[in-house]
Amino acid sequence: MADINKKKIVLPLAPNEEFGSVKHLNTKKIKLPHGIPGHNLTEIEREVSADEPPALAVNDQLSVVGKRTKRIDAIYKVTGAAKYTSDIQLPGMLYGKFLRSPHPHAKIKSIDVSAAERHRGVHAVHILSVEPGGAVQRDNGHDAPAETYHVDKLPVLRYVGQPIAGVAAISDKVAREAVQLIKVEYETLPFVVDLDEAMKKGAPLVFEEKVEQQQTGGDVGGEAGAGQQGNLRGPSIGSFYGGPRGDVDQGFNESDIVVEGEFRTQVQTHCALETHGIVADWQTNMLTIYASTQSTKSVRNDLAELFDLPLSKVRVITEYMGGGFGAKFGAGHFGVMAVVLSKKSGHPVKLMLDRKEEQTTAGNRPNSQQMLKIGVKKDGTLQAIDLTSYGTAGIGLGAGVGRVAQDMYTCSNFRMAQYDVFTHAGPGAAFRAPGNVQGCFALEQLIDEIAEKLNLDPLAYRDKIDQSEIRKVERKKGAEKFGWKRKQPGSDSGVVKKGIGVAQGHWPRIIHVDSSATVRINKGGSVEIMSGVQDIGTGTKTILAQVVAEELGLKAEDITVKIGDTTYPDGPGSGGSVTAGSITPAARNAAYQAKMQLLGQVAGGWQVEIADLDMEKGEIFAKSDTSKRMSFVDATKKMRTNQIMATASRPDDYGGFEVGNAIGYDRLGSVQFAEVSVDTETGVIKVDRVVAAHSCGRPLNPLQIESQINGGVIMGVGYALYEDRIMDKETGYMVNANLDQYKLPYSKEIPHIENIIIEQYGAHSSTDASGIGEPANVATAAAIANAVYNAIGVRIYELPMTPDKVLAALQVI
Amino acid sequence: MNRFEYIKAPSVGEAIKMMNSTVPEAIINANKGGAHIVKAAGVDLLDLIKEGVVSPDRVIDLRQIPGLDKLNFDQQNGLSFGPMVTIATLAENKEVYKNYRALHEATAHAATPQIRNMATMGGNLMQRPRCWYFRSEGHHCLKKGGDVCFAQKGQNQLHAIFDTQICPCVHPSSIATALVAFDAKVELSGPDGKRNLLLSEFFTLPEANVTCENNAQSKEIITNITLPVLKPGTRSFYIKQGQRESYDWSMGDVAVVLEMEGKQCKTARIVLGAAAPVPMRASKAEALLKGKTITEKLAAKAGELAVEGATPMEHNHYKIQLFKTLVKRSILAAV
C-alpha cells in the first residue's frame, strides 16, 4: 500500500494505543476451508495458537451453525416478557425531561431555574454546560469530555434542540411542567443551517475556534488535528486503507474517457423503534445504568471517566434493545444528565428521548455534495479517480463519504479530499455503513456511465474492473435470480416506464479484539454463555447459542445466553458490523476450552486420551471404542466441581490483520439489483423488486441474515426515495421532526425482496463469521438510481429521488 | 400537553351551552385562556394539544351524544350522515361505493385503517392544516395570530399553488375534495338554531380570516352532512397522490363528478385538493367538458385548464404537472 498520509489515521471502534499482534507460547498448524463452495473452495493452512479449537467444517457438515434457527428470545419479545430500557421501572424512580434550545444560535444571558426547583414533585434541576456528542471547542476552557457536566458555565447554543437543562420529577408530566418554568434570557446570534450557505465567505461561524471530537463510528472525516477555516474543516485525504496513490493528473492525461458528476445526498435521521434513553441509579457503592445502547462498555467507560469512578463501580445493562443503527454509542447527553440528576436527587432517573428529540438531537447521517471524476482507458481500465466531498454533520464531525471510491475497484491513481462543514444543526453520528452509502450513490452511477460510454453491459464492465471473487459470484447468481436483461435507457414505452439497475457495495471487515465471553457448564447439564455484548435486535443471542451448541454437541435452545451486562466480560460494540465476527470466535473458543476441561475429567474416568473423546447429539463418546458413551447431562453430574468455566477473548485474525488490530483482509461485498417503475407524468418512482446478493463470511444463521438484508434494503429504499431532514433556513428548525412528515417507507413502499447469501470462507477465525448489518444497506440507493436511469434515460444526481426531481430531470417542469 | 378538564356532553344542546370557542379561536386567544372546545375522536385535537398549539381549559366530548353517528341513503333524499360517522363507515358502505364513487375512493384512501376506524367526519372537516410551521410550537405564524407566514420564504413544497399570497396552507381534508364535488351541505347547530350551507361556502379563504379555514361560529357544531341525489348517468372518480402509497397526506388530489348522457358529458364538477387553502373548483376545465365527448385529448386539455393561473411557490412547481395528470386520469377513470 502506498504511503499513508502524514497525520495519524484513527481506526474506528478500536483503542489507539494498544499492543500490536500477539505472540503465542505454542502454535499448531490447522487446515481450514477457504473460498466459496461451488466456485473456488479449497483448504488453507494457518498457524494458530495451540489452544485454538480445531477447524470448523463448511456449513453443510454442521448441525447447528449455518442452519435457519429461530431467535431464542422470540417468545419473550412477542409475549412482552422482554423488558427494554423504556420498560424499566425502579422503586422511587423519577422521570427526566430536557429544556432545549428554541434558537439555532444564541448565548444565554441569564437562566433562572428557581421556579422549576420549587415546583411540586421536582427533585432535581441541572444545567448542562457542554453537550457530549458534538464537536467540542478545545481552547475556550472546555477540555472535553471531563468538564461536560460542570454547573458553573452556561452553554453556547448552536442548534435548535440543544439541551440546556434537565429536570427530574415524580412523573413525566410534572417534569414537563417544570421545564416550562425555567426562565431563560437569550441573546440570539446569526446562524446557518444550509450546507452551501455555510461554505460561503462571511457565513455565520458555528465554532470560533478549532474543534475536535471523540470518534465513535466508522466515518471518514473528523480526524484529530485537521485544518479548519470558517465552517470548513479538513480535508481528510486518507482512510485506514491508506492515503493518495499514484499521480492522478497524469492518470487523467492518459485516459481516453473521462466522466464526472456532482452528486448530492440528504440528511437521514435515525428512527430506531426505541429512542435513545437511559435509566440511571446512583448508589454510593455502585452506579447502575439501564441503557438502550449499541455498546454497554462504551456507556460504562464514558460514565466512569466523566464521574471519576473506577470501571468496577459502573454497571451497564442492556438486556433487550429496540434497535440502533450507529447513533447509540457512549453515554450521550441524556445519559450524562440522567446520572447527574440521579446523583443530585438520590433517586433512580429515567430519561428517554421523545421522537422529536430523537430526530433533532440524537444523530443523523450527514448529507453530502460529491464531485467525482473518473478516467478510463478505451478498454475500460480505471486510470484515475478523484473525489472531493463536502458534507455537514451539523455541530459534529464525520461527514465523509467513506471509502468506496478509494477501495472498491483497483485504480493506481487515486486522490480524495473530504471536508466537514459545520452548520447550526444537530450532530451527525454513524449511520448504517457511514459514508459508504453516500459514496456508493456517486461511484456506482458513474461506473454505469462509463459502461455506457464503452458500450458495455453494467455487469460485464464490473466483471472487468472488479477484483473481488465474492462480488463476481454475487453478480452471476444475482443476475440469474433477477433475470438480468436490460433494455436501452428510456426505451420502455408507455407513461409508466420500467427499468432495471445494479450497484455494488463495499464494507470493510472490521474486528474488535476486545471481545470476550465466558462459557459455564453446570452440574446437571445446563450451559451458559456470558458476555457484555448486547443484542440490538440483530440476533446476537441466537448466534452465540448456536456456536456454543455446535461445539458442545447440543441444541441452540439448550444454551442460556446472558449478555448485555458489563458484569460479564466485555464484548464488542454492535457497530461497524463487527459483532458476529468478533464475539463468536471468543464464544466458540471459550466453549471449546470448557469442553476440554470436561473431557479431561471424563478421559480420566474412562482411562482414555482426551483427543479420543468427542461430543455429539448430547452425548460424549470415545472415537476408538464406541461402547464408551455417556450422555452430556450424566457426565456433568459427575463433575468434580459444580461448574466448569472458561473465558476467551477474540484472538487476532488467523493470518493477521491488514491494518492495525482491527481491519481484516477480505471485504464484505454485496451486489444489489433493482427494478423500478417511474410514472413520467407524476414523477413518482416505485421500487418493484430487489435482488440482494451478500456475503458475510460463514453464514451462521441464514434466517437472521435474511432479516438484516431485508432491513437494509428497506432502509435503502427510504433513503433513495423518501427520507429527508427538511431544515427551515429562516428559523433553523427541522420542520418535519416527526414520523408523519419525515417519510419512512411503510408497507406499500417495500419492494419484493429476494436474498442470496454467499457462503464464503476466509479462514480468519474459529468461526470465520462476519457481519451483515451495514453491507445490507450500502448499494440499494445506487441500484435504484441506476434503474431509474434505465427507465427514463436521464440521471437523477440527488437524493431523495422525489417527484419534483424526476419531473425536473425529464424537463417536464 | 396542558392540564384540562374533560366533560362528556349529554346532548347537542348541552354541548353548545358548554362550549365557548372553536379551536381556531382558542389558538389565537391563547393568552386569555379559558377555552372550552369540543372533541370528537380526538385524532387531530390531541396532536394539537400535545404539540402545544392549543391549550384548552375544558374539552367537551361529543362522541357519546346519541344519534350523531347515523348514516342514511335513499334514492329520494340522497346520502346523509351525522358528524360522528367514521371515515371507515363511509369507506365500507356499499351505497356510497355505488352512488358516490369519488367519496368512496376519497375515504378509502384517507389516513390509515386504524385512524379511519376512529376518525369522525365532523372532525375531519374541522381538522386544522398540516402546514409544518402552523404545527410547530416554535413558529408563531399568521394562522396562530402572529405576523409572519413562514411558508412564504420557507419550505413550501407541500403548500398551495393557488391563493398563496397570504397563507398558502392547503386544506388538510382530502375527503372534502370529493364532498365539494358532490355539492355536499353541512348542517351547523348553534344557540340560535340550525343553518345549512354548502360545504364550498362553509370553507373560507385566508382573505376572509387567515386564522380559520371555515366560518363556524364560537358556539356552533356540525350536526349533519348531506349529499344530494345524483342525476341518472352521473359517474365520478377520485385520485389522491401522496409522497408514499402507504398512508400519507395528499400532495394533490382530484375529484371528478360527470353527468353523462351516452358518451356526452352534460355537466362536470372538478375539484382540486391540496392545491389551494380550500378545495378548489376548476371551473374552466368543467366548462370545457360540457357538451363534449370525453376523449383522452380532451381530458388532457382539461388538465391544462385546471392549473391555468396557478402561482406556484419556490418548491412546489411540480404540483402543476401533478394536477394536470390527476385531472386527466380522474376524468378518464370516471367515464
Ligand SMILES: Cc1cc2nc3c(=O)[nH]c(=O)nc-3n(C[C@H](O)[C@H](O)[C@H](O)COP(=O)(O)OP(=O)(O)OC[C@H]3O[C@@H](n4cnc5c(N)ncnc54)[C@H](O)[C@@H]3O)c2cc1C
Ligand atoms: C396519520 C394521519 C393521516 C391522516 N390522513 C388523512 C387523509 O389522508 N385525509 C384526510 O382527509 N384526513 C386525514 N387525516 C385526518 C383525520 O381524518 C382527522 O384528524 C380526523 O378525521 C379528525 O376527526 P376526529 O373525530 O378525531 O376529530 P377531533 O380531533 O376530535 O376534532 C378535530 C377538530 O374538529 C372539531 N370538531 C370535532 N367534531 C366537531 C363537530 N361535530 N362540530 C364542530 N367541530 C367539531 C374539534 O373541536 C377539533 O377542532 C389523517 C390523520 C392522521 C393522524
